[in-house]
Amino acid sequence: MAFEAVIGLEVHAQLSTRSKIFCACSAAFGASPNENTCPVCTGMPGVLPVLNRRAVEYTIRTAIATSSTVQRRSVFARKNYFYPDLPKAYQISQYELPIALGGHIDIETGNGPKRIGITRIHMEEDAGKLVHEGEFAGAQASLADLNRCSVPLMEIVSEPDMRTPEEGGAYLRRLHDILVYLGVCDGNMEEGSFRCDANVSVRPAGQESFGTKAELKNMNSFRNVEKALEYEIRRQIERIEDGGKVVQETRLWDANAGVTVAMRRKEEAHDYRYFPDPDLLPLIVDESWVEELRKTIPELPAEKIARLERQYGIPRYDAGILAADRALADFFEASAAIYGGNPKTTANECVHWKDAVFSGALSPETIAHAVEDRERGTISATASKKLVELVLSTGKPFRTLRDEQGLTQVSDASALDVIVEKILAASPKEVESYRGGKVGLLSFFVGQVMRESRGKANPKVVQEVLKRKLG
Ligand code: ADP
Ligand code: ZN
Ligand code: MG
Numbered sequence: 001m002a003f004e005a006v007i008g009l010e011v012h013a014q015l016s017t018r019s020k021i022f023c024a025c026s027a028a029f030g031a032s033p034n035e036n037t038c039p040v041c042t043g044m045p046g047v048l049p050v051l052n053r054r055a056v057e058y059t060i061r062t063a064i065a066t067s068s069t070v071q072r073r074s075v076f077a078r079k080n081y082f083y084p085d086l087p088k089a090y091q092i093s094q095y096e097l098p099i100a101l102g103g104h105i106d107i108e109t110g111n112g113p114k115r116i117g118i119t120r121i122h123m124e125e126d127a128g129k130l131v132h133e134g135e136f137a138g139a140q141a142s143l144a145d146l147n148r149c150s151v152p153l154m155e156i157v158s159e160p161d162m163r164t165p166e167e168g169g170a171y172l173r174r175l176h177d178i179l180v181y182l183g184v185c186d187g188n189m190e191e192g193s194f195r196c197d198a199n200v201s202v203r204p205a206g207q208e209s210f211g212t213k214a215e216l217k218n219m220n221s222f223r224n225v226e227k228a229l230e231y232e233i234r235r236q237i238e239r240i241e242d243g244g245k246v247v248q249e250t251r252l253w254d255a256n257a258g259v260t261v262a263m264r265r266k267e268e269a270h271d272y273r274y275f276p277d278p279d280l281l282p283l284i285v286d287e288s289w290v291e292e293l294r295k296t297i298p299e300l301p302a303e304k305i306a307r308l309e310r311q312y313g314i315p316r317y318d319a320g321i322l323a324a325d326r327a328l329a330d331f332f333e334a335s336a337a338i339y340g341g342n343p344k345t346t347a348n349e350c351v352h353w354k355d356a357v358f359s360g361a362l363s364p365e366t367i368a369h370a371v372e373d374r375e376r377g378t379i380s381a382t383a384s385k386k387l388v389e390l391v392l393s394t395g396k397p398f399r400t401l402r403d404e405q406g407l408t409q410v411s412d413a414s415a416l417d418v419i420v421e422k423i424l425a426a427s428p429k430e431v432e433s434y435r436g437g438k439v440g441l442l443s444f445f446v447g448q449v450m451r452e453s454r455g456k457a458n459p460k461v462v463q464e465v466l467k468r469k470l471g
Pocket of ligand 2: 040042150
């Protein structure tokens, strides 16, 4: 029997505000333990939370960018549970009335574009973290670092619209890129700024109703999400084929072992006893605020890909690689503005030197000059690469280095004539064989000429001159 997977993803994205969601403490990553805390975020009695306006704006901008409907009225609720990293014993979240509903984003799949629904977007605070370190009374000790308590998060819940791990990966990457484009999240997965829980079930192909789902946690890269989904889909199918049943549970991805492991069953799931937080008023967002924020939305990845493809005539695939990072796409456009030529070559160069582009070590002029000199035949591809490396190590301009290093290529046919004549005169046997039909010998002659010119001859021109003389 053929099976089909059904996947829905829940993403927690940390909003890149300077302060936390309900107090003025810094939300920055990497402070020393408990440095960024105050009575509010450590849940002391009698304190009152005050909502961070910037966090609301970032969430509204995300809602707009995902075509979600911003709710005029949303409500913060208390999600009650006990854990040592949560001193209040509740997390402030949104539950029945989230800030945004009913959006979508478009992804690229092997079979063309596909629209993935977004069920809801809500705001919440993060919890602290436990550091298991040292010993206490002869046992493993755990220390609580509350810096992350009340760091602003946005949870984005997708519809169960994905059918393969690749679609899941494509959705996550696109969503990630949108948030980074908007500047509402730094997207750093290693620091936990962008985390994903994956829900997955399988059903016999053709069946309409969904199977029982498992929720996967603990994947900290796109690749790991895809791998965890692949494993889990296989596991569920095998289970059903063996006559068993999938149970609703939360499973942890073990990246080292490459397997998912049961963590808790549905029956063990918490009852959070949600209720509206009496310390916070309902959040009212009027239409004019949404309209103001709509004006701040930049060109988003999907639009940028389409425009780069159209405007520069580069393949959609290349446009996608460039647009995956706004800085890379901007760099490409800046280079192409200095030297038009063949934009596909410029795109290749930008991607090739991408690390230097991100670190700011490379200027668009360097790439423009490298591409222009190559296309004009002034330098070879090898020389171009060597020169860009020299730009990076010396900081000198590309063309200064080109002239200093004498890497200019000989493209002048009359100058090459002399060398070609010399080579042909030295290899009469090969010339005869070539003329007798062994045209494969052309590369032999090209090699000889290149050697004679110490690599400075333009191979394309050499070929032309050789063909002319031999023909
Ligand atoms: P829960 O109440 O268990 O959190 P939700 O209905 O809130 O479940 O859905 C959580 C996520 O799981 C959503 O992203 C949703 O698309 C996805 N989902 C729901 N049902 C299924 C299913 N049968 N198979 C796969 N994903 C599912
Ligand atoms: Zn605080
Ligand atoms: Mg849920």
